[in-house]
Amino acid sequence: LPRAALTAIPASQGLRDTFPCLGSSRGPACGRGAGLALTLPPESLCFPVLRDFPVMAVSLLQIRLRCQKGIPPSLRGRAWQYLSGSKVKLEQNMGKFDELDLLTGDPKWLDVIERDLHRQFPFHEMFVSRGGHGQQDLFRVLKAYTLYRPEEGYCQAQAPIAAVLLMHMPAEQAFWCLVQICEKYLPGYYSEKLEAIQLDGQILFSLLHKVSPVAYKHLSKQKIDPILYMTEWFMCAFSRTLPWSSVLRVWDMFFCEGVKIIFRVGLVLLKHTLGSSDKLKSCQGQYETMERLRALSPKIMQEAFLVQEVIELPVTERQIEREHLIQLKKWRETHGELQCKSPPRLHGAKAISEAEPAPRKALEPVPSIIVSPGPAPVPKARKSKEKSREKGLASPANGPGAEGNGAPGTTRELLHPQVSPHHQSKESLSSRESEDTYL
Amino acid sequence: QSSDFLFKFLVIGNAGTGKSCLLHQFIEKKFKDDSNHTIGVEFGSKIINVGGKYVKLQIWDTAGQERFRSVTRSYYRGAAGALLVYDITSRETYNALTNWLTDARMLASQNIVIILCGNKKDLDADREVTFLEASRFAQENELMFLETSALTGENVEEAFVQCARKILNKIESGELDPERMGSGIQYGDAALRQLRSPRRAQAQSAQECGC
Numbered sequence: 058l059p060r061a062a063l064t065a066i067p068a069s070q071g072l073r074d075t076f077p078c079l080g081s082s083r084g085p086a087c088g089r090g091a092g093l094a095l096t097l098p099p100e101s102l103c104f105p106v107l108r109d110f111p112v113m114a115v116s117l118l119q120i121r122l123r124c125q126k127g128i129p130p131s132l133r134g135r136a137w138q139y140l141s142g143s144k145v146k147l148e149q150n151m152g153k154f155d156e157l158d159l160l161t162g163d164p165k166w167l168d169v170i171e172r173d174l175h176r177q178f179p180f181h182e183m184f185v186s187r188g189g190h191g192q193q194d195l196f197r198v199l200k201a202y203t204l205y206r207p208e209e210g211y212c213q214a215q216a217p218i219a220a221v222l223l224m225h226m227p228a229e230q231a232f233w234c235l236v237q238i239c240e241k242y243l244p245g246y247y248s249e250k251l252e253a254i255q256l257d258g259q260i261l262f263s264l265l266h267k268v269s270p271v272a273y274k275h276l277s278k279q280k281i282d283p284i285l286y287m288t289e290w291f292m293c294a295f296s297r298t299l300p301w302s303s304v305l306r307v308w309d310m311f312f313c314e315g316v317k318i319i320f321r322v323g324l325v326l327l328k329h330t331l332g333s334s335d336k337l338k339s340c341q342g343q344y345e346t347m348e349r350l351r352a353l354s355p356k357i358m359q360e361a362f363l364v365q366e367v368i369e370l371p372v373t374e375r376q377i378e379r380e381h382l383i384q385l386k387k388w389r390e391t392h393g394e395l396q397c398k399s400p401p402r403l404h405g406a407k408a409i410s411e412a413e414p415a416p417r418k419a420l421e422p423v424p425s426i427i428v429s430p431g432p433a434p435v436p437k438a439r440k441s442k443e444k445s446r447e448k449g450l451a452s453p454a455n456g457p458g459a460e461g462n463g464a465p466g467t468t469r470e471l472l473h474p475q476v477s478p479h480h481q482s483k484e485s486l487s488s489r490e491s492e493d494t495y496l
Numbered sequence: 497q498s499s500d501f502l503f504k505f506l507v508i509g510n511a512g513t514g515k516s517c518l519l520h521q522f523i524e525k526k527f528k529d530d531s532n533h534t535i536g537v538e539f540g541s542k543i544i545n546v547g548g549k550y551v552k553l554q555i556w557d558t559a560g561q562e563r564f565r566s567v568t569r570s571y572y573r574g575a576a577g578a579l580l581v582y583d584i585t586s587r588e589t590y591n592a593l594t595n596w597l598t599d600a601r602m603l604a605s606q607n608i609v610i611i612l613c614g615n616k617k618d619l620d621a622d623r624e625v626t627f628l629e630a631s632r633f634a635q636e637n638e639l640m641f642l643e644t645s646a647l648t649g650e651n652v653e654e655a656f657v658q659c660a661r662k663i664l665n666k667i668e669s670g671e672l673d674p675e676r677m678g679s680g681i682q683y684g685d686a687a688l689r690q691l692r693s694p695r696r697a698q699a700q701s702a703q704e705c706g707c
Binding site: 168169173175176177182212214215216217247248249251252254255282284285286289292296297344347348351434448450 | 505511512529530531533535536537538539540541554559561563564566567570571588
């Protein structure tokens with residue numbers, strides 16, 4: 058990706074406008090204004106390929122590139138659910154969350170969770186009021202997890218993760234997304250003893266040797282153990298470290314490509330903070346270095362810069378896995394066998410979808426705007442389809458009779474007078490709200 | 497501002513007892529209502545005047561949840577002083593003190609000076625741990641003791657200052673040797689200039705070259 062293309066995009070507005078390339082056949086609709094975006098099921102607009110992506114190698118690359126460019130805010134929550142496989146998980150466990158939600162929970166966890174509720178993103182509108190709906194949902198999600206995995210219970214670092222998810226999706230969806238993060242993306246991170254995070258600290262440090270020998274040497278000399286600085290970074294997936302726009306971009310890539318992204322972000326931050334003798338002048342002591350790593354320069358955390366650096370950093374899954382084996386061996390020599398056995402780590406959306414394939418039924422498109430249920434439409438067809446959609450929108454008088462081009466639900470939805478962009482009825486807005494307005 | 501000594505301090509205790517708020521109140525003289533809970537470690541430093549000596553405190557504020565202990569233990573090394581915090585409105589946080597104490601004495605240094613802080617003193621109506629009970633515990637375990645309130649600021653500065661004063665006294669009486677490795681004490685920049693004792697000066701300069 059050319060760097061200029063990324064840096065030229067102004068933050069939030071740009072994301073939406075640069076996304077016409079998303080879902081190549083119907084991209085322009087994305088940029089056309091909130092009214093329309095709200096009435097259309099977003100995954101049909103911009104993630105048509107996601108439904109088929111286990112079988113289509115080409116679209117995998119497309120998805121990755123799209124996630125690197127940043128998922129448009131109105132689609133983010135949906136996209137994360139697809140990428141993480143939490144959507145499939147939810148469909149396979151219908152009613153499970155409600156069931157857990159009704160249980161009381163172990164008081165030993167409830168006490169800690171309650172102490173943390175008002176301490177997540179206290180400036181965010183959703184979590185600002187004590188006992189408000191944001192805090193209530195956070196409680197439900199975290200409590201449900203302690204019931205879902207009683208042997209794991211609650212780890213304080215799960216709270217910011219769950220809070221970020223809740224900003225993008227309802228509680229049930231956020232719960233399953235949290236499950237996927239804890240079990241697929243970052244297994245063992247939140248378990249008793251925190252062995253997995255300590256191992257990853259060693260892996261990070263070892264990778265740093267190659268990425269920035271200067272930073273590596275400095276940290277070694279000052280005997281700064283990786284867990285002194287990377288615990289919060291990794292356990293919270295940088296949600297409490299980076300500026301918000303960067304957090305979202307990092308999470309977009311993380312959901313698609315897995316833990317590799319977290320490693321890369323960590324390495325980029327270390328490299329640009331401690332990577333030259335000039336930068337080390339003000340980090341003479343251990344404490345000064347630690348302080349520097351706690352107060353990173355805003356310049357290196359800035360969205361466009363950071364994302365580009367992360368994309369370009371040549372650290373692969375294979376390297377991480379190889380390093381994992383080396384560090385695991387060392388760990389066994391010094392600490393003995395791991396006390397908490399975690400499932401193997403899955404590196405991103407592809408690995409997850411292969412490990413937990415969605416039943417074919419779940420892959421069926423929800424009634425949507427897609428006209429033919431076959432392969433993704435060729436770009437050539439774009440104009441005519443666009444036109445027909447516009448026509449549909451412009452003439453709300455068309456009744457349900459206009460169905461018949463293969464996507465009955467969508468057409469009905471589109472042609473229904475109530476959902477015309479000019480006459481958004483309260484009802485249709487609120488029914489969509491639960492899914493689409495978690496921005 | 498230059499200092500005579502530099503002490504490494506820890507703030508430890510169960511989750512939600514107000515450790516970060518104590519630190520914030522000490523440094524900023526303000527109550528931080530909307531603080532995040534600590535994951536890993538936070539820092540703060542401040543120079544205080546103790547009986548005419550300037551002491552720079554480097555304070556490491558740690559995560560409280562039991563689960564993080566395997567990680568936070570690595571922060572303990574070389575701490576000269578510690579605030580051991582419990583919440584007077586929660587017996588559970590008080591019951592955990594013995595564990596924290598064992599960890600601190602084992603991992604920081606044998607001579608670590610610890611002050612017990614019963615925090616949230618302002619919430620007297622919800623009190624679950626009496627002053628008497630806690631002060632008895634402190635006495636048995638050779639701890640100093642104060643009840644503090646990070647909200648009002650009551651006794652917060654005192655807690656840090658008392659702890660620092662005790663360390664200074666121990667240095668003066670020879671009980672603590674700042675030159676010993678891992679004591680958590682270093683001479684500050686001012687002290688380096690003022691040092692008269694040739695032995696000490698020599699040791700200090702040797703230390704400088706050594707690192």
